[in-house]
Amino acid sequence: MAQNFDVVVIGAGPGGYVAAIRAAQHGKKTAVIEREYMGGVCLNVGCIPSKALITAGHFLHRLEHQAPEMGFTVKSLSHDMAQTQKWKQSVCDRMAGGVEQLLKGNGVTMIRGEATFKTAHELTVKTKTGTETVMAKNFILATGSRPIEIPGFAFDEKFVLSSTGALALTEVPKSLIVIGGGYIGLEIGGMYANFGTKVTVVEANKSLLMGLADPECVQVVQRRMKKNGVEFLLEAKAKGWTKSGNGVEVTVEVGGKEQKLKADKVLVTVGRKPNSDQANLKGIGLEIDAKGFVKVNAQRRTNIPHIFAIGDIAGQPMLAHKASHEGVLVADVIAGQNRVYDAKTVPSVIFVEPEIAAAGVTEEEAKAKGYTELKVAKFPFGANGRAVSLMETDGFVKMIADAKTNVLLGVHIVGPEASNLISEAALAIEMGARLEDVALTIHPHPTLGETMMEAAEATLGHAIHIIQRPLAAKSAGGAGARANV
């Protein structure tokens, strides 16, 4: 017996479950099909568990390195990673349970199984108990992505870990090699460094977080991680590994020379690839681009008009919040509303230490877009009272504006709570705010948020809490002058 729906969402990650709820809110008979976890990678083996572990690592680090200066003497401190994992799991279970509650509360049918398109209108779903046929007027593909494997490093989750395996270790490894200095590698590597692991990051590019973050922000993080004992091998290629004792020996090529690194485990985080090779997407004639993303238009509609694609499978950036935004968008489109993806920026956050967050463009990107004159300035967290009282003074807020109009184009933050501060920047950019709009908004004292206001002032050339050139001289200097702090 085939089940019939108005909307069937494949994948219950942050794109899929959001799309399903919104579709149900529109009164559509909706189902969501999930083969693994409600909440997807994000809630179960991605964003949420990694944040839990990072919080734990950070806590330990503060106890060991910052508490004494505040007057604490830690006489004996022990850490049970298995308990940390239990707590992490409780966090994940709670969030995933919440997703199920929401789906149920909105009347969404949940089907657990692996969906494959039989035709463009019909899915075959393999469940625990058998096979079901599911039909719908509209389908939303939200099947996400998976970690890329590199040759010679097949994941066994024992010695060669993917991010999923690395987030499930019940013992802290003594040493860890991280292949790939992207955001997942640095987040997990940094977390284990806080737990006391000797971490070596092997990165093929000449810098970390290449193309993912503002280079000046990356410098701050790299410095801090080095201080924390993390080693970096840049422009280095991992060639292969062998078992050595109870650990691994990884062969790395740096500057034409081979080098052997020993560690308990090796974590491979060289990126993720869309799951477009599954579910018979090609078989029903869905167009897929060279990078494996399903081709979609500005409404996230595929070449087959009643099939939509959102999230990681539909293109960069592969971020949960982009997927959720698209989920709402697509459900609205299916309900007959004229909607389109026209967000100006997808903010990004990297939970390294200190955190990096960005909204809008970098200087380079602004120039590429034709902004010839830019105003760029930074305001350091070291000059912010709350940051100092938090003992978190590394980093800055950097703003980039069009010198002709003072319209804010980009904000790059490295520092405490950057991830929470960036939303104001995203709002400002979406609203088309000018530097004055941010500078003239009263920000409460004493908070980290004041750095946004001060950075806007600094970019205008007259921040209060750092020394800049006098206003008179500034106006003589003309537009486009760069205030370096």
Place this chain on the structure above:
Amino acid sequence: MAEKSIQLPELGEGVTEGELVRWLVKPGDKIEADQPVAEMMTDKATVEVPSPVAGVVKELKGKEGDIIEVGQVMFVLETDGAATASASSHTKPAHSEAPAPAEAKAALPSAPAAPTPQSAPAPMAAQTAGGMEVYPPPADAKVLATPATRRLARELGIDINTIKGTGIAGRVTREDVLRSSGAGATAAGAPVYQMPTIPRPSYTGPAGAAEERVPLKGIRKKIAENMQMSKHVIPHFTLMDEANVTALVEMREELKAQAEKLGTKITYLPFVMKALIATVRDFPMFNASIDDAAQEIVYKKYFNIGFAADTPNGLLVPVIKNADQKTILQLSKEILDLSKRAREGKLALDEMKGATITITNIGSVGGTYATPIINHPEVAILGMYKIVDKPVVKKGADGSLELDVIKSMNFTITADHRLIDGAVAANFLKAFISRIENPGVLMLDMM
């Protein structure tokens, strides 16, 4: 017992008010849910308004001839249920189903449904990237406008990239969007077509002259507006020719008896429709619209044929949807049914919407030729006239000339000169007439 105030529901797209024609119930009447309570005349048609719930009519708000606005309380019911503030009656589900991506409410009357390629039944797969474009296109990264303003522009069917912002640093404000939608400073409600500034001269008759004044309202008002708008927007031209329909008359006579046996009357109109559709397939610009707001030509891949019907209330244009997929017999039946209900004022609104080209059959009344007005946003209207016996000079087999009497019928094609050149229209009319003169050829176009 509880009292319930019932509001006038949405009567159709873009309809904001209606004239109360008559009440079908009176105070004290016990009525069922969905029972019609009143007849309302809108600018498009007369519709029956049903009650959303059962109850006893307590009070009727409004008398016949009153104009009632959508949302205004129409009548009060005493119901069994618990007291609730108010309810809205419903004529038809106002909610439109996907998958058509753009709802028509976003568009001006000049752009029926935002002309995205997806709104037409699109072929499966094999779509080019171009076929996946969305209208209006997404805001460029450089456009300064808040997310809410961007969405407003989209809902009004306006490409925000084309608006020159008047705000600081070139910001496109909410007012800029409303202004370019023609909606002026009206709130973000349904956009209305702003009549171009056309002089509205007053008229004062000679003192004491025997004159009667009635309000210009309802269907007459809508006809007036539509005609004025069409003449204002479209540069019309009309081409005329006559056709030898002797063979068509013979064919129809033959089929007449057959059709009667099948329970229907067969007229010339379905034959003309078939010949028109076949010709339009070769000349797609006749089955198109110009989206002035977007500066785009919209070619329609479906054939909905409107036909002008004279009714006691005025001119109405019922539409035969997907006429290309219907047989002559089916067309005949549908024409008869739609005409009858048009005369009775019982057409549903969507039976008068969505024509892609229109036929006006003036011949049934008289006249040799007319210059009809195009039913905007269509771009052409075909006129058909009376069949008359006509003497013609015929060339015999030996080259000698002789007089013959034929059945002759005049046709006109009136077209939008922005899209259709004179020579194209001439070729179109020639191709059409050749089909009408040889009705057997229609067999070749049969699906």
